[in-house]
Amino acid sequence: MPSEPPDPPERRKAVHRPVLLDEVVEWLAPREGSTLVDGTAGAGGHTSALARRVGETGRVIGFDRDPAMLELARAATEGLPVDLVHAPYSEMREGLAGLGIAAGTVDGVVLDLGLSSDQLAWRDRGFSFGSDGPLDMRFDPTSGLPTAAELLAEMSAEDLANAIYEYGEERFSRRIARRIVETRDARPLETTGQLAELVRRCIPGKLRHGPIDPATRVFQALRILVNDELGHLDKILAELPGILAPGGRAAIISFHSLEDRRVKWAFRNDDRWTVLTRKPVTATAEETAVNPRARSAKLRVAERWSNQEPIPTPTSPRP
Structure with missing residues (x-):
């Protein structure tokens, strides 16, 4: 939809x-x-x-x-x-x-x-997975910097894993990065909902239902990466x-x-x-x-x- x-x-x-x-x-x-x-x-x-x-x-x-x-x-x-x-x-x-x-x-x-x-509430900016929107995440959409979707389409599994671990302190970073690369080969990852659901499926079941959504750390990492x-x-x-x-x-x-x-x-x-x-x-x-x-x-x-x-x-x- x-x-x-x-x-x-x-x-x-x-x-x-x-x-x-x-x-x-x-x-x-x-x-x-x-x-x-x-x-x-x-x-x-x-x-x-x-x-x-x-x-x-x-x-x-x-x-x-x-x-x-x-x-x-x-x-x-x-x-x-x-x-x-x-x-x-x-x-x-x-x-x-x-x-x-x-x-x-x-x-x-x-x-x-x-x-x-405010930025979190604007679904067209892609900062939040609370509602589905494009994977942008740029603080300045006029900057010409690559969007989060573009980085996910281009980066190697190793570079993605390193970024997710360093900037999101996510211990399942390698598993998530591999799944991103496997998924993008079939279809591009373009929306916040797609990415959030992919991350949740990578987290062991007993850890999916804690106080923090498993996708939170990955979204933080990508936002930090996109905006340096x-x-x-x-x-x-x-x-x-x-x-x-x-x-x-x-x-x-x-x-x-x-x-x-x-x-x-x-x-x-x-x-x-x-x-x-x-x-x-x-x-x-x-x-x-x-x-x-x-x-x-x-x-x-x-x-x-x-x-x-x-x-x-x-x-x-x-x-």
Whole structure:
């Protein structure tokens, strides 16, 4: 049965709830006249909250790879001191320069590395197997990058297995990769439903019915692969200290260990940083009750080293 047609972009409404919103605002401590960057603007939740606190002389710049998400952010930030840039956060330095903002002058940066609930809800984007749709998975459909379906059609079983294991931490990666190659020889894998069902059949019966759908890890791996997510993260982690002003802060939210380890190591192993969160900040029970997605979120915050008086930290940071 063909998948249902996607909703036109003009009918799309934001459903995403920004995670750890109060904590991000508290740790970045925006002031009148601050220059802040949201490297993952999404639907504009963090962006708009920060923009309301920088006053008429302040400025918030929001980056996003997804043009559809930028349309939502534009609606959420209307009338606020916000500039939106269609670019990945790994191009932050270049994007800021294009707006006349010099490196070493930014007061704070937030990155929410999670996939937006809006992107998951749009079946034509292929991020979710909750409803059948094309296997796309590109954050930027205009980028010219290969889709997930194209990668599945071209990669060797060995390369697929390695990617699924490395990016999805899936122990049945070789079995899944072999089945993908066998199946595509008979017919192309083109929809999220096809791939999800193939993965489920590769998992032993007693493990198929746990709290997490067996297809989840494979979809995560393919999304990371399609969008080179870890490559973009490594690049921005290396450049952030040079983007921030002395005393400026970086607040980074991750949702799985592959990202969180990189953030932790970057903050701890670069002497330009002072780590402010000894342990990652996590969501309160109240937040997870209304936004279950926040349950796996981890916020780490570091400050660009400065010999000046630091910005006050939150009085009672949660571990």
